[in-house]
Amino acid sequence: MLREVTAVRYLEPLRTGGSVPGVVEADDLGTYVLKFTGSAQGRKALVAEVVVGELARRLGLRVPELVLAHFDPAVGAHEPHQEVQDLLRRSAGLNLGMDYLPGARDVTPDTELDVDPVEAGEIVWLDALTANVDRTVHSSNLMVWPTFGVHEPKLWLIDHGAALVFHHRWDAASVLDTAEKAYDVRHHALGRYGPDVRRADAKLAPLVTEDLLREITAEVPDAWLADEPGFDGPDELRAAYVTYLAARARASAAWLPTDFPSRAELDAEAERRARATEAARPAWLKRVPNLHGKPDPRPAKRYP
Numbered sequence: 001m002l003r004e005v006t007a008v009r010y011l012e013p014l015r016t017g018g019s020v021p022g023v024v025e026a027d028d029l030g031t032y033v034l035k036f037t038g039s040a041q042g043r044k045a046l047v048a049e050v051v052v053g054e055l056a057r058r059l060g061l062r063v064p065e066l067v068l069a070h071f072d073p074a075v076g077a078h079e080p081h082q083e084v085q086d087l088l089r090r091s092a093g094l095n096l097g098m099d100y101l102p103g104a105r106d107v108t109p110d111t112e113l114d115v116d117p118v119e120a121g122e123i124v125w126l127d128a129l130t131a132n133v134d135r136t137v138h139s140s141n142l143m144v145w146p147t148f149g150v151h152e153p154k155l156w157l158i159d160h161g162a163a164l165v166f167h168h169r170w171d172a173a174s175v176l177d178t179a180e181k182a183y184d185v186r187h188h189a190l191g192r193y194g195p196d197v198r199r200a201d202a203k204l205a206p207l208v209t210e211d212l213l214r215e216i217t218a219e220v221p222d223a224w225l226a227d228e229p230g231f232d233g234p235d236e237l238r239a240a241y242v243t244y245l246a247a248r249a250r251a252s253a254a255w256l257p258t259d260f261p262s263r264a265e266l267d268a269e270a271e272r273r274a275r276a277t278e279a280a281r282p283a284w285l286k287r288v289p290n291l292h293g294k295p296d297p298r299p300a301k302r303y304p
């Protein structure tokens with residue numbers, strides 16, 4: 001089961017993402033990224049974080065530890081921004097925490113990265129299974145860590161809040177039909193690394209059993225599953241996730257992504273974007289060097 005912690009100090013909002021997660025310290029002396037129930041993305045995003053994050057972990061991919069975090073808005077009363085205050089006030093109670101990786105960096109198109117096609121294939125396969133629309137070149141939700149010390153930097157998966165798109169349409173009579181729906185990989189963050197999705201499919205599809213999915217959905221707190229129209233309580237809703245994902249795993253031949261863009265297409269797209277960005281710069285800005293799109297030359301220096 002996911003561990004439970006209590007937030008004791010709100011450190012700062014993380015504004016690079018759309019949901020404005022917060023960095024907090026908890027009563028176990030750990031530091032966590034908190035995804036709030038009161039964010040615009042709502043409770044379903046947290047359900048997706050648990051289901052997909054824990055599934056990824058069971059399939060052997062790297063995901064920082066997830067915890068259930070009790071949060072009292074009084075802990076962040078010093079936060080000066082009104083919109084953050086509103087978010088914290090809406091989020092009293094149980095929220096999702098992810099172990100904070102100190103010094104980790106987001107993967108961007110400029111990150112110099114050597115990704116093994118086998119690992120890339122497994123990540124793309126997971127994203128295709130769970131219909132994750134938020135692992136794109138410009139919003140990778142992948143981090144590189146550690147960025148210092150003796151260990152090799154590794155890829156870590158974060159932010160699965162935009163996966164499981166089907167759970168926004170439970171009311172559709174044909175929701176199960178979408179279990180065979182193809183997954184659009186054209187803008188996937190790892191498309192350029194030659195993902196070996198066939199190998200991933202052979203290894204991972206048999207592991208996604210109903211038993212495994214039942215264990216994983218049991219980790220989602222009842223409070224995030226209550227009141228879904230058309231379902232008689234959290235357990236019935238859990239069963240719907242199990243049925244859908246098991247059906248999709250069985251149907252992998254129908255959605256297995258293979259049409260990755262070629263290297264030349266990727267280079268042409270990057271070139272087109274760079275030209276569009278340059279053209280959009282106002283004249284006065286053209287006099288100063290364009291540092292955007294180049295790797296940040298400064299060393300990482302945000303340690304909590």
Ligand SMILES: Nc1ncnc2c1ncn2[C@@H]1O[C@H](COP(=O)(O)OP(=O)(O)O)[C@@H](O)[C@H]1O
Nearest residue numbers: 014017018019020033064099100101104158159
């Ligand atoms: N576990 C973590 N360790 C370190 N930084 C993180 C972690 N999780 C998220 N971040 C940072 O916060 C940003 C926003 O988090 P994310 O989970 O992607 O939220 P959102 O749902 O708002 O996109 C990430 O892009 C990353 O820079």
Ligand SMILES: [Mg+2]
Nearest residue numbers: 017018141159
């Ligand atoms: Mg994100």
